[in-house]
Amino acid sequence: MEFFKIKRDIPFMRHALIFNAISALTFIAAVFFLVTKPLHFSVEFTGGTVMELRYPHAADQEKIRANLTKLGYEQPEVSSFGNAQDVLLRLPIRQGSNANNASNAVFNALCAAESGAPKQVQQTTDKGESVTRTSCVNAAGAEVVNLQRVDYVGAQVGDELARNGLNALIMVVVGVMIYLAVRFEWKFAVAAIIANLHDIVIILGFFAFFQWEFSLTVLAGILAVLGYSVNESVVIFDRIRETFRKQRKMSVTEVMDHAITSTMSRTIITHGCTEMMVLSMLFFGGQSLHYFAMALTIGILFGIYSSVFVAAAIARWLGVKREDLIKPVKERDETDGAVV
Numbered sequence: 001m002e003f004f005k006i007k008r009d010i011p012f013m014r015h016a017l018i019f020n021a022i023s024a025l026t027f028i029a030a031v032f033f034l035v036t037k038p039l040h041f042s043v044e045f046t047g048g049t050v051m052e053l054r055y056p057h058a059a060d061q062e063k064i065r066a067n068l069t070k071l072g073y074e075q076p077e078v079s080s081f082g083n084a085q086d087v088l089l090r091l092p093i094r095q096g097s098n099a100n101n102a103s104n105a106v107f108n109a110l111c112a113a114e115s116g117a118p119k120q121v122q123q124t125t126d127k128g129e130s131v132t133r134t135s136c137v138n139a140a141g142a143e144v145v146n147l148q149r150v151d152y153v154g155a156q157v158g159d160e161l162a163r164n165g166l167n168a169l170i171m172v173v174v175g176v177m178i179y180l181a182v183r184f185e186w187k188f189a190v191a192a193i194i195a196n197l198h199d200i201v202i203i204l205g206f207f208a209f210f211q212w213e214f215s216l217t218v219l220a221g222i223l224a225v226l227g228y229s230v231n232e233s234v235v236i237f238d239r240i241r242e243t244f245r246k247q248r249k250m251s252v253t254e255v256m257d258h259a260i261t262s263t264m265s266r267t268i269i270t271h272g273c274t275e276m277m278v279l280s281m282l283f284f285g286g287q288s289l290h291y292f293a294m295a296l297t298i299g300i301l302f303g304i305y306s307s308v309f310v311a312a313a314i315a316r317w318l319g320v321k322r323e324d325l326i327k328p329v330k331e332r333d334e335t336d337g338a339v340v
Contacts, residue, residue: 006264009257016313023310027198030205037208042077042215043090043153045162049103051089052148053110058084061286067113071106075213079288086148103150111136114144165219172223173197176230184237187318188311192233195311199229199302203295217292225299228274232267232307239263240312244322252321256312267304275300 043050053059061078064087068076077090094102111118116136121143136145173193180189200222207214239259247255278300282293 006261009254009261010264012257012260012308013253013313013316016309016316019305019309020313023198023306026205027201030202030208033205033208034201037211039204039208039214040075040211041162042213043092044216045159045214046092047153048090048092049106050151050153051091051103051106052081052150053087053089053107054146054148055085055087056143059087061087063113064089064110065287067109068106071109077213077215077288079286107134107136107145107147111145114138116144161216165216168219168223169200169226172226176226180230180234180237183234184241185320187320188233188237188315191311191314191318192230192237194314195233195306196226196229196303198306198310199225199299202302203298206298207291207295212291212294215291217288218295221292221295222299225296225303228300229303229307232271232303233311235266236260236263236307236312237315240315248322252316256316260308260312271300271304 059080061080065076065078068078068089068091072094073091077088079088080086081088089106091102091106108118114136116138119135119137120132121135122132134147135143136147138144173196176196177189177193180192203222203225206212207218212218236259239262240256243250243255243259243262247258250258275297278293278296281289282297285293
């Protein structure tokens, strides 16, 4: 499917050096920010308190977030948990504050915001077990907030999650390199990995520079961007191989320009539709999806850029040629190997 067809090839490779220089400067800037301004990790990585609350009505997350901010929590994580009535709070560790006292202070503050008072009540679980839970009851005796559970995430658990996340990223990179090397050629594999790591480092650079919260959700978004960028590179590489087969008189530069130009319509349709969905999450998905959508937005935009101006250009500079993708057919000996 094509919305339009470009009749004349766009000379992308002619300007590859300029754009790659821009990419190199952007990459260096991202690394600089990561070194000088470490990532602002969320509770999953640093440790803290996780609280699950249940309201009798749809919870006002902005009101909850404002009350937590008054208590001194910067950028508190407030998200829906299963439905609009259940809310999950992730609170970082505060210096000089006990985790148990902190959870009690938070619940008391949220209870006061609902014009209620804390009260211990007996409840029966789905399994028939009787448990004591902290509830918030107003003057009329109606329950306005219920504390479902409180968990404490230690720093050791956070370190383990960080290591697991890094291992997942390394395994994805290695898997992608093996896939591209088998399907195409090692030069394309190296070019694609450099381009995709370029995207990931730039996303991390944005999060470091603006000190946006880096959570497991954001990590999932980065892994999604890696796969998304690889897909775009595979499409372009596949078209390059196809053009090598059809246009035997074209030079390597002309083949790459033609391949990238011929995929422009597909790129605009695919990435345009994806970006509309991601932007809808960014603007209307609430705080819980904000940074996830931000990572995807940055990754998609730089993924298009790197697939066109970085991956293909690096493959050309590595010396990729027709024979790397299409093995020459050996002419048959008329004597069929017989010696006279």
